[in-house]
Amino acid sequence: MSEGITSTGGAAAAAPPTPNRSGLDLINLTKAFPGGTLAVDDVNLHVDHGEYVVLLGPSGCGKTTTLRMIGGHEFPTSGQILLDGQSLVELPPYKRPTTTVFQHFALFPHRSVVENVEFGLKMTGVSKEERRKKALETLQMVGLETLAERKPRQLSGGQQQRVALARVLVTNPKALLLDEPLGDLDRLLQLKMRVELRNLQRQLGLMFIHVTHNQEESLSMADRIVVMNDARIQQVDDPLTIATRPRNEHVARFMGDNNIIRGTVSEAQGSRLVITDANGVKVSVQAGNDDQRAVGAAANIAVRAAAVTVGGGAAGDINSIDTEIVFVEYLGDLVKLHLVAGGERFLAKVPGDQYPTLRGKEGDTVRICWKEEDVQLLAD
Amino acid sequence: MGGVRKRIGTWGLATYFIIFLLFIYGPMIIMAVLSFQGRYGGITFPFRGPFQGSWWQSLVDANVPGSKADEISRSAVQSLKLSAAAGAVTSIMAFGLSMAFRRRFRGDGIAFYLIMLALMTPGFLVALGTQLFWKSISWPTAIWPTALGTNTIWGIPFGFLVMLAVWNRYDDHIEEASRDLGANQLTTFREVTLPLVWTGIFGCFLFGFTLTWNDYDRTALLLNGSEAVTLPIQIFAQTQFSAIRPDLYALGSATTGLSLLVILAALAIAMIRMKLAAKSGGPEKAAIRAEETGEVAGFKVGDAPTAAASGD
Secondary structure, three states, X not given: OHHHOOOOOOOOOOOOOOOOOOOEEEEEEEEEOOOOOEEEEEEEEEEOOOOXXXXXXXXXXXXXXXXHHHHOOOOOOEEEEEEOOEXXXXXXXXXXXXXXXXXXXXXXOOOOHHHHHHHHHHHOOOOHHHHHHHHHXXXXXXXXXXXXXXXXXXXXXHHHHHHHHHHHHOOOOOEEEEEOOOOOOOHHHHHHHHHHXXXXXXXXXXXXXXXXXXXXXXXXXXXXXXXXXXXXXXXXXXXXXXXXXXXXXXXXXXXXXXEEEEEEEEEEEOOEEEEEEOOOOEEEEEOOOOXXXXXXXXXXXXXXXXXXXXXXXXXXXXXXXXXXXXXXXEOOOEEEEEEEEXXXXXXXXXXXXXXXXXXXXXXXXXXXXXXXHHEEXXXX | OXXXXXXXXXXXXXXXXXXXXXXXXXXXXXXXXHOOOOOOOOOOOOOOOOOOOHHHHHHHOOOOOOOOHHHHHHHHHHHHXXXXXXHHHHHHHHHHHHHHOOOOXXXXXXHHHHHHHHHHOOHHHHXXXXXXXXXXXXXXXXXXXXXXXXXXXXXXXHHHHHHHHHHHOOOHHHHHHHHHOOOOHHHHHHHXXXXXXXXXXXXXXXXXXXXHHOOOHHHHOOOOOOOOOOHHHHHHHXXXXXXXXXXXXXXXXXXXXXXXXXXXXXXXXXXXXXXXXXXXXOOOHHHHHHHHOOOOOOOOHHHOOOXXXXXX
């Protein structure tokens, strides 16, 4: 599947629109709301059939508006939406080959489960027996055939979620749009549904576009993650790259548990840069070929809390700082150390079995260090 | 100490509540009791008896001396017709207006207060103004359609508020889901919107009906003198232009009873609907619990032939 994935590597690198290309293309998609607020600003994205793409970002970042434009529930101010080379922009939602699983499921409360599922077939004029048969088959697929005559409010949250899925799958969409599909479920069920939903998508081979603000959910489910902020795409990459190689400070902060150091380039030896911050903390990093910076230029870096080692390194060394422990947070598998050096906060995540030795060490000084290859140079 | 204070509080509030009920229902109950006053009794207490239904009989039987049965039955029919018409117009207009307010639009605040104005304007003045207006363009006023108009204007803000409450609890995504699944605007309205809000529309009808059924102010000045009057006007005429007889009490009790009956019928319909819905299968606690604990079968994609992805 990964051959089909085209990583644009960021907002700026827009894929040129190829006519009649298979899959979904968003081209310079922009949505301005009355009053001039830009909800979606010049979004370019290609999604292949069979791909699971997650739009991730904080609330108000434009991810839901993007999804609603694909589904036809919002109309773009400018830009193009192509599915297999055909424009969807002029089509009302009921003529689009996409269907949406809405945030709170939006089941028809006055219709039974099976009537909910067969609604889409009824609208396309499928005969009564035929659509009942197909609806029951789809309900069987989601494991709800015994509850076909229930009303939606007589189901649990997880069961309602399955009905919502069955209702859209029965219409054979070319792309499934999911708006915070797991947001209404309690945590345990959420974890279970992640796996089930992902398995379902793999077996159907359908294009899924899933909107969420939950980082962990996006990492666990997506083929590719599209991180959005302030109406723009910040980074498009596979989960591993998003988690370990955040492109800019926004992504690093939003994904969480990153140490961000803002400084200037103090040495440059080929592609290797040494960056020094206001407190004299020195960090070395390998700059990419497209991001060479001269001595004196501003440079921010990110180091994941999990890549930080506690103990080791030498005083005043590159990639090493003496810090004071502010708080020891036990998370079961992990211990999160909240540290301060020179007024800046740092985070380190160490295995949970170190908790007994770290417990009650608030106020102590520890030396932390990290490897050069774990340092990520941030754009802008 | 706390217990005593709590008991005083409970009894104090209970007394207050009983007084409250007495003020609301006392007059109606007294009227109903006196309507059974016997031939030796007058129009006030004491109740002399014997307990008999002769005043109720005079309501419907024109042969009873002094009976106004003919006028009463004619005005009752007129009232029923007018109330039903006002209810129908109110529900359609209030529903339509409320649809516009589902989204914000320029001037929606002013439009809202303009609709609400009809709720606050004194009814008698509305009728007076209406009469002056139609007279100034030499158009005679009458129950049909002038009084229907004033009564509808009175009912619309009530119905409108009912519908606003309905839309407030309504999830717009349900309509989006319908359009998403292939239903156009009209089909969505018929298949999804209307079935979900018709109880609210029926509520508008009830408001329009009962307000008109009880109205005096907005009707009295608009009569043309030749058509049958409404029931409240008939009652008022009987108190003004002839000696009060206990058959008025019977009439008052009967109209109050009808209003109650309409409300009770609406409640009964709602309860029966809820019962029927519950009968079609309550939530099986076990099934829900099974899912919460994770003991539920996952998706079985392999069995289903619907799993056709786009082939390209």
